[in-house]
Amino acid sequence: MPVSLTINNRSCSAPDGATILDAARLAGIEIPTLCHHPDLSNVGACRMCVVSVQGARALQTACTTPVRDGMVVDTMSADAVATRKFVLEMLLTDHPNDCMGCEVAGDCELQDLVYDHGVQWPEHSGQRHDWPIDPDPNPFIFIDRNKCILCSRCIRACGEIQNRDVWSFAQRGFATKLVAGADEMLLDARCESCGQCVAYCPVGALTDKMSRGKGRTTQVETVRTTCSYCGVGCNFDLNIRGGQIVRVTSAQDAPVNGMALCVKGRYGYDYVHNPERLTRPLVRAKWLTGVEEKVNSNQWTVISQAEKRTATHRSTNGASATALITDNRSLITDDTFIQTDWDTALDVVAGKFAAEKMAHGGDAFAVLASAKCTNEENFLFAKLTRQLLSTNSIDHCARL
Amino acid sequence: MTNSISDLANDSRCIFIIGSNTTENHPVIGTKIRRAVRQRGAKLIVADPRRIDITEHADIWLRHRPGTDIALLNGLMHVILRDGFADMDFIAQRTEGFEEFRAVVEQYTPELTSQITGVSAEKIEQAAHMMGENRPGALVYAMGITQHATGVANVMSCANMQMLLGNMGVAGGGVNPLRGQNNVQGACDMGGLPNVHAGYQNVTLPAVREKFEAAWGVPLSDKVGLTVTEMLDGAERGDVRCLYIIGENPMVSDPDLRHVQHSLDRTEFIVVQELFFSETCHFADVILPAAAFAEKEGTFTNTERRIQRVRKAVEPPGEAQRDSWIVKQLASRLLALGAATPDPDAPWGDWEYDTPEDAMDEINALTPIYGGVTYRRLEAGARLQWPVPDKTHPGTPILHTKQFSRGKGRFAAVDHIPPAEQPDDEYPVILTTGRVIYHWHGGEMTRRAEGLLAVYPEALVEISLEDAQKLGVRDGDMVRVISRRGEVEAKAQLNGRVSRGLVFSTFHFPASSVNWLTSAEHLDPLAKIPEFKVTAVRLEKVEEPIPAG
Numbered sequence: 025m026p027v028s029l030t031i032n033n034r035s036c037s038a039p040d041g042a043t044i045l046d047a048a049r050l051a052g053i054e055i056p057t058l059c060h061h062p063d064l065s066n067v068g069a070c071r072m073c074v075v076s077v078q079g080a081r082a083l084q085t086a087c088t089t090p091v092r093d094g095m096v097v098d099t100m101s102a103d104a105v106a107t108r109k110f111v112l113e114m115l116l117t118d119h120p121n122d123c124m125g126c127e128v129a130g131d132c133e134l135q136d137l138v139y140d141h142g143v144q145w146p147e148h149s150g151q152r153h154d155w156p157i158d159p160d161p162n163p164f165i166f167i168d169r170n171k172c173i174l175c176s177r178c179i180r181a182c183g184e185i186q187n188r189d190v191w192s193f194a195q196r197g198f199a200t201k202l203v204a205g206a207d208e209m210l211l212d213a214r215c216e217s218c219g220q221c222v223a224y225c226p227v228g229a230l231t232d233k234m235s236r237g238k239g240r241t242t243q244v245e246t247v248r249t250t251c252s253y254c255g256v257g258c259n260f261d262l263n264i265r266g267g268q269i270v271r272v273t274s275a276q277d278a279p280v281n282g283m284a285l286c287v288k289g290r291y292g293y294d295y296v297h298n299p300e301r302l303t304r305p306l307v308r309a310k311w312l313t314g315v316e317e318k319v320n321s322n323q324w325t326v327i328s329q330a331e332k333r334t335a336t337h338r339s340t341n342g343a344s345a346t347a348l349i350t351d352n353r354s355l356i357t358d359d360t361f362i363q364t365d366w367d368t369a370l371d372v373v374a375g376k377f378a379a380e381k382m383a384h385g386g387d388a389f390a391v392l393a394s395a396k397c398t399n400e401e402n403f404l405f406a407k408l409t410r411q412l413l414s415t416n417s418i419d420h421c422a423r424l
Numbered sequence: 425m426t427n428s429i430s431d432l433a434n435d436s437r438c439i440f441i442i443g444s445n446t447t448e449n450h451p452v453i454g455t456k457i458r459r460a461v462r463q464r465g466a467k468l469i470v471a472d473p474r475r476i477d478i479t480e481h482a483d484i485w486l487r488h489r490p491g492t493d494i495a496l497l498n499g500l501m502h503v504i505l506r507d508g509f510a511d512m513d514f515i516a517q518r519t520e521g522f523e524e525f526r527a528v529v530e531q532y533t534p535e536l537t538s539q540i541t542g543v544s545a546e547k548i549e550q551a552a553h554m555m556g557e558n559r560p561g562a563l564v565y566a567m568g569i570t571q572h573a574t575g576v577a578n579v580m581s582c583a584n585m586q587m588l589l590g591n592m593g594v595a596g597g598g599v600n601p602l603r604g605q606n607n608v609q610g611a612c613d614m615g616g617l618p619n620v621h622a623g624y625q626n627v628t629l630p631a632v633r634e635k636f637e638a639a640w641g642v643p644l645s646d647k648v649g650l651t652v653t654e655m656l657d658g659a660e661r662g663d664v665r666c667l668y669i670i671g672e673n674p675m676v677s678d679p680d681l682r683h684v685q686h687s688l689d690r691t692e693f694i695v696v697q698e699l700f701f702s703e704t705c706h707f708a709d710v711i712l713p714a715a716a717f718a719e720k721e722g723t724f725t726n727t728e729r730r731i732q733r734v735r736k737a738v739e740p741p742g743e744a745q746r747d748s749w750i751v752k753q754l755a756s757r758l759l760a761l762g763a764a765t766p767d768p769d770a771p772w773g774d775w776e777y778d779t780p781e782d783a784m785d786e787i788n789a790l791t792p793i794y795g796g797v798t799y800r801r802l803e804a805g806a807r808l809q810w811p812v813p814d815k816t817h818p819g820t821p822i823l824h825t826k827q828f829s830r831g832k833g834r835f836a837a838v839d840h841i842p843p844a845e846q847p848d849d850e851y852p853v854i855l856t857t858g859r860v861i862y863h864w865h866g867g868e869m870t871r872r873a874e875g876l877l878a879v880y881p882e883a884l885v886e887i888s889l890e891d892a893q894k895l896g897v898r899d900g901d902m903v904r905v906i907s908r909r910g911e912v913e914a915k916a917q918l919n920g921r922v923s924r925g926l927v928f929s930t931f932h933f934p935a936s937s938v939n940w941l942t943s944a945e946h947l948d949p950l951a952k953i954p955e956f957k958v959t960a961v962r963l964e965k966v967e968e969p970i971p972a973g
């Protein structure tokens with residue numbers, strides 16, 4: 025049974041069990057909030073959303089108060105507005121005046137509310153916290169408790185979305201502190217580095233460490249795409265500035281995952297810009313002609329290591345072992361890799377494939393397609409294999 | 425997956441996970457399952473030899489011995505049948521082969537099952553009752569089911585379970601394999617398999633061959649091609665002369681790396697298309713620099729058959745090129761060289777693709793399950809899960825709601841077969857393999873992501889406290905793991921996950937990849953999947969060199 029009520033002299037209706045906040049939003053009436061988030065449970069902690077309800081002795085928090093039939097609500101009563109301003113003033117008395125340098129300026133719910141309510145920076149403020157900044161070695165999550173407004177959104181995000189219960193409040197009153205586990209480091213408190221807490225923090229208290237200083241929300245372009253790691257298929261927004269991915273942000277309307285991501289999806293993107301990326305084709309010298317000449321005229325370059333490895337070779341674990349070193353003065357043997365232009369490399373491959381097909385037929389070929397490539401690319405790999413190489417020997421790592 | 429992630433999360437009353445370390449390998453599904461348990465009281469049963477994270481949230485944890493999945497499933501089904509929980513209406517209307525199946529399952533009493541699996545008879549009874557009493561129930565599995573010499577039979581057993589309970593074709597039910605790589609589903613869908621064209625159209629069927637011959641304008645082979653493992657054997661024999669390896673790193677991720685090395689060494693010509701100079705690149709003749717996901721347009725298909733857009737955000741570095749550009753360049757050169765001469769009248773014979781969308785047009789035309797998957801619809805926000813037979817079809821979030829693809833669902837009578845690789849006095853310990861949350865597959869990408877490497881910088885081997893004590897090894901000491909095929913060294917991790925006689929490690933770090941140890945010989949006879957989950961090994965402590973002076 026829908027409930028009928030009046031908000032700001034407008035009659036509206038809302039489903040039974042809705043809160044005043046839900047009813048107002050359904051009717052297109054804005055009520056400011058801070059600790060509320062539609063994905064999370066409501067705790068009524070910040071009192072930003074207070075409204076006057078006819079017949080009630082005190083202001084009610086719209087995010088936790090259920091609607092009743094015949095309720096008369098005023099969201100803009102003098103009392104409500106004054107209380108909101110007071111809430112904001114109180115928050116500012118213990119907040120660093122750092123919007124200028126803050127990572128989330130322009131994307132901060134506190135900053136917007138202070139602006140909307142015309143609240144001034146408090147000249148005479150009392151005691152302020154002086155927590156150490158970035159005290160946690162977690163490589164992904166930057167903590168600045170001085171900016172924490174104790175809204176508990178991170179606690180609820182970790183508890184209700186990630187279901188990991190890492191965060192909680194310790195102590196009471198002014199001493200209240202957001203702590204991980206038993207006031208330990210995040211990873212020791214079994215944090216999975218998913219970044220959900222960061223994504224739900226309304227202010228700059230929790231930020232993405234890898235992205236700091238690389239571009240605020242207002243300075244980046246975003247591109248919605250699908251994760252390159254596992255088969256869950258999470259969607260997110262790549263944040264781009266200066267041709268580089270500077271951050272991944274999650275999106276409530278992502279079909280599979282909503283705001284949730286895992287550590288790889290949210291923080292595992294920097295391989296894309298790793299300096300070890302291959303940037304030119306490489307061909308062993310034995311498949312090329314005129315190597316000396318092309319090298320001397322600096323059209324091609326010589327890779328000085330990476331000789332063909334023998335069957336007993338064991339590669340190392342480190343990532344940097346694969347950085348290629350170019351040196352045009354080093355000795356060129358048949359097995360030396362030469363960095364060539366695309367036309368040369370493609371001609372070598374096509375020429376060899378065509379010759380092998382002529383001599384041995386389709387059975388001479390085997391193609392490993394890629395579970396990392398797109399559907400369209402895989403379709404084309406399969407077409408090349410079947411139509412042009414005349415074999416069905418195409419497979420990929422589905423079994424591995 | 426026969427079902428969708430959302431109905432698994434929202435509608436299942438009982439979730440049975442077997443052979444999936446969901447929290448680490450499909451993390452967001454893992455959190456959704458945790459949430460279903462905590463917030464709406466769904467029951468959770470986890471069957472896994474290791475005390476993986478998700479067991480913490482389980483109502484019942486069945487710790488069975490590696491390689492005893494069929495026995496465990498048969499034992500559970502025995503109790504379900506015996507105690508009247510089987511959905512006899514569903515079985516009568518929608519399935520066949522029930523009697524043969526029943527005859528096998530009836531032998532798996534809780535006592536016998538307990539002997540084979542090491543799980544107590546009480547727990548088997550409890551779990552079976554919980555599944556029977558809480559329907560719809562979803563069954564979730566991953567590589568822990570498939571990567572066995574009995575992989576296909578394991579999968580059939582999972583399907584048996586869900587048919588027996590009538591958990592098919594309903595929201596919150598289903599058989600739900602979680603696919604590993606981001607687009608492993610799509611690579612299969614697109615015909616990246618030796619036996620089928622795009623859309624699982626069998627290459628041996630004359631009608632299928634004629635259809636693709638007409639489309640592409642050339643005669644096509646109707647002989648099933650080679651699987652990955654067979655390709656390497658073929659290369660070793662010298663039959664496979666040219667290997668074209670795109671975005672794969674067999675020198676880390678394939679079983680028995682010495683065999684892989686040997687095979688690659690003997691191959692006449694190897695082309696590798698990659699982002700990085702991978703371990704496999706050492707064996708290449710030509711290396712083509714490719715573009716990463718953020719550098720191209722296209723679509724990926726996730727584990728629930730959902731087709732989603734991939735969009736270009738940045739340019740590839742240097743002269744690196746998109747894979748679609750590379751393959752098109754190769755194709756036009758092969759055509760120019762006369763490697764094939766498609767009939768000019770064939771509708772899809774040429775290689776004129778300007779954008780991935782052009783390729784999607786051809787996919788739409790030739791792949792019935794992708795018939796209605798267009799960029800226009802995806803861009804307009806359509807949420808499509810195949811089959812999407814035509815351009816007005818809304819997609820199919822749940823498969824088999826009215827009937828199975830083959831009409832009736834077939835019960836398979838499958839018996840427990842012990843793992844092909846057995847421990848003995850020399851190799852008394854079982855090694856099982858997998859991944860960890862901070863890394864991915866052969867580690868090609870995650871070892872080059874700074875933060876991920878910082879949190880998990882080197883290979884670890886999980887060892888039980890008992891085995892560690894026997895070896896005199898403490899957490900963080902180096903151990904050597906030796907199998908019949910090779911050995912690796914890695915740091916011991918005593919995290920209480922494995923029990924005595926079992927160790928676990930990964931293939932994220934090339935020199936310590938478990939694939940120096942695994943076997944390429946023990947394959948599932950049908951799917952040719954290697955037996956990654958069971959390798960016999962022995963352990964040694966690596967003695968620290970005594971500092972000089």
Ligand code: SF4
Binds near residue numbers: 188219
């Ligand atoms: S990163 Fe994830 S697991 Fe860690 S505290 Fe934040 S929400 Fe919890």
Ligand code: SF4
Binds near residue numbers: 174177178202224230
């Ligand atoms: S860290 Fe952010 S989300 Fe957490 S309580 Fe503080 S302000 Fe709220």
Ligand code: SF4
Binds near residue numbers: 254281285290
């Ligand atoms: S964000 Fe994590 S869970 Fe989601 S698709 Fe990527 S790897 Fe998988």
Ligand code: FES
Binds near residue numbers: 073088
């Ligand atoms: S938003 Fe309602 S109390 Fe914080």
